[in-house]
Amino acid sequence: MFRHFGGYLILMRQVFRRPDKSKVFWKQLLVEMQSLGVDSLGIVAIISIFMGAVVALQTAFNIDSPLIPAYTVGFTTRQSMIFEFSPTVISLILAGKIGSRIASEIGTMRVTEQIDAMQIMGVNSANFLIFPKIVAAMVFNPILIVISMFLGVFGGWLACITSGLISSQDYIHGIRSWFDPFGITYAMIKTITFAFLIVSVSSYHGYRISGGALEVGKASTKSVVYSSILIIIFNLLLTQLLLT
């Protein structure tokens, strides 16, 4: 455990160095934004719409008391999406999608000596490979999460009007009620922290492997497991820190 933590810190020291060539870094950053961010839009959109729809329907079904106004459904859906579902659940999904991709990409480069080739050339391979990924995820994941929030709320609205459980006006009234912008700040802090954890932990597992294809598979699995566990732990810590 301590050996891994030490190895992780040493790797991060190598990662957070000034890039060898800034022009190459910016080019890599755009490539990573495409592969880690834009390519994840589809899965984020689908999951968010359905998640929002389910939250809205469950809330509507569980409100029995006539004292609770109908617009509570819209309010609850919005709060759930902003506070928990978009930043945490979508980050867990991304840990599976981009975490395994990063670990297997870097792991394959390690076992096929591509990383050694970079080092022989005098390139800081950790910085070249990992730094643009971290920056790309920390910049693009908040965009994905904001899109997820909107789509989740939209999914809830769609479910409500198609099922006829509550009216469109009530739902919209709900999502406009008691809005606190700090909720967005809280979600963004969580998202950026989770983005860093997903990429750095996955990169560490990919970068340190030795062996062959089997090890790449193991590293990929480990990266998803560890980053998911860390997301859950940091979710609790950040919630405790920011909301209490």
Place this chain on the structure above:
Amino acid sequence: MIEARNISKSFGDKQVLKDITVSFEPGKTNLIIGQSGSGKTVLMKCVVGLYEVDKGEVDYDGRIYSSMKIKEKREIRKELGMLFQGGALFDSMTVQDNVMFPLNMFTKQSFKEKLDRVNFCLEHVNLEDVNDLMPSELSGGMIKRVAIARAISLNPKYLFCDEPNSGLDPMTADHIDNLISEITKRFNMTTIINTHDMNSVLNIGDNIAYIHKGQLWWEGNKEIVMRSNNKELDEFIFSTELTKRIK
């Protein structure tokens, strides 16, 4: 000239290199030969700095590489080119981008200048019209040649080749050997080749170091390797039916 002095290296309890002292001369193809598991790849990785040595030092033309800091090592590494056993081309890049990679990282040349250099290097390894191909579209021999082109793109002083003709047919292997030898002489590079291919030994072995059980067992050249009177070396050289018949 590169000199490795008193190099020892262990992995856990297993000592792989035992007090090896060997020198590699410029303008010559220096071969490290030995059986699989004898420690020749570990020796090469110690010399290029991919492994830290436990004992001893590596000297690049008077610069003690093994005791340098990472930043200083990086400067020397810009003078190195290395051809890996599997080529180690970057999967996500085209042939052109692979060969251009070191130029992008360490020069301020314009795209036109870099492209000219890429085409010059590819022509030197007898490859044309492959710039836009991906590594997955190349044959084994082409991968090795692109890797050589990438290794020489920055005009290195030192060229390292780890089993350059493994997995290749005899004709392609011979071609790769001749190519490396020709490049070495033309650019006066210090070339070090790891191999257990006897054709390479007899074809391009200007200097030969035989490693046996992690120790330097014999040194010489292709003219005298066949009549060394060294028991272990003879066993290694004359282990195939072909070499037995030649003998």
